[in-house]
Amino acid sequence: MSDEAPKSKSIHVKALARVEGEGALHVRVRGDRVEQVQLEIYEPPRFFEALLQGRSWLEAPDITARICGICPVAYQMSAVHALERIAGVSVEGPLRALRRLLYCGEWIESHALHAFMLHAPDFFGCADAVHMAQTEREWVERGLRIRRAGNAILELVGGRAVHPVNVRVGGFYRTPSRAELAALVPQLTLALQEAQESVDWLARLDFPQVERDWELVALVHPDEYPMNEGRLASTAGLDIAVDAFEAHLIEEQVEHSTALHARLAERGPYLTGPLARFALNAERLGAPAQDAARRAGLVGPTRNPFKSILVRMVEVVQALDDALALIDGYTPPPQPHVEVTPRAGIGRAATEAPRGTLLHRYEVDAAGLIRRARIMPPTSQNQPSIEADVARVVEEYLDDLEADALTQRCEQAVRNHDPCISCATHFLRLHVERTP
């Protein structure tokens, strides 16, 4: 502990509650200055990139789905798109639509869990959703219903809600009938209405008035709010094909975390996730989501991290609106997947996980065996920005809040970014020697 000077003060939040995975936050303050903020990740590193080496390319979507229990579809989608690029295959028509529908299910489920169960209680001064249910019961019930609507999509299109099993390179193992999809419409229609009402409910919260000047990075697609495709763009002018990502996004090891930290080659830390997607793609939201955003006062890029909860709920409206349109326009494809044959090559893809941009790169040999895999999850990209954000929050509230309240505010600042910490733990090839 850092008690070497009388004015020095440390805040250690040892087990960070209500964040996916496990992490710890260390903040060191001297006087009114924040000397150090470290978001420490102590879940054991997961050796997924090494695990993929020597495995068949067809196994990648099922293996990488296991990286996260909340956003497995994101891993599956980044994997199949990268591998199909190697095979020279493009999946179009109803199969493309089903993939977007599946992704909508994940956004709905993940965002609803985060917004209602993990994040909203912070704004009501409640320890958790159980406490919040005492005063906001109907909203807790709505949140759970919205989440179930997302799960219903995952169960039907993905085969099951946790770690879906129906995704393969080239498409799916089985595609649903029109009648099966139509059976979801009443549940999704109610969820859409409740999500729109939830945006209005959340917009009435008391948001700390802060702005951050970070560079926001997300996929941008000319015709749709981005999920599976697009160019990688930023609010500071980055505009590259995903194939070029390694020249621009640099990952580095840091001592206090098993997650790599990312930065933009020329400029430094950046942020991916809902705020970035909204800043770069708001005009491609559908009418219900645009209306909801306008009612919530979200006009133009939002740089207040506390308002990420509003953007997440606007994205739930978008995902439900999209899902209903995709179901309405669906005609079952003649085959559940297009034929794919392996060939040697390198393929990259980025998709928009609920938490932010998820990049995959695979090198496959002519027999279809994976020689190398690289996975850049959103939390490792966001971690430097999250740490800087927490440092600002501590500075802003240091004199105003008691120790417990400040600790709570720090946790909230981390939860603003919905970090999937177990996703962000990363295999290290090199051991870095630590010096005190």
Place this chain on the structure above:
Amino acid sequence: MIPPLVIAAGNRDRGDDGAGPAVADLLRATPLEAELIEPRVLPPDLHASWSAEREVIVVDAVRSGAAPGTVHRLDARAAPLPTELANLSSHGLGLAHAVELARALDALPARLIVYGIEAGPCELGAPLTSPVRAAVAQVADAIRGELER
């Protein structure tokens, strides 16, 4: 008449967190007058899996500070679950949270008995420790007893 529901939660691949599934294995070994489900992680809306008139038994690994293998039997309708039954999963909100959320939403079933098996290490790939293995057999017998009442 709807058969009772037994929810045996946990992750078989994480040491003593596999206590719930191990109880399910023992219960499944002989005919059982109950529906048995085995979620890896308890969902926040656990109450969606039961109806108001149902008899429900939940078994899960817990960590309260007691010795590994200690069995807690709690009647959730009689009193709130102690918050010191800490959550073991890094991905779910946990047993006490799920049950107390059900209570807050007036969604407890007619009878809700919770068996918590105090866990030791939950390392990836580790087997059950011997005190927890013994507790698993004890809890499976106790659940059979509950179902025969």
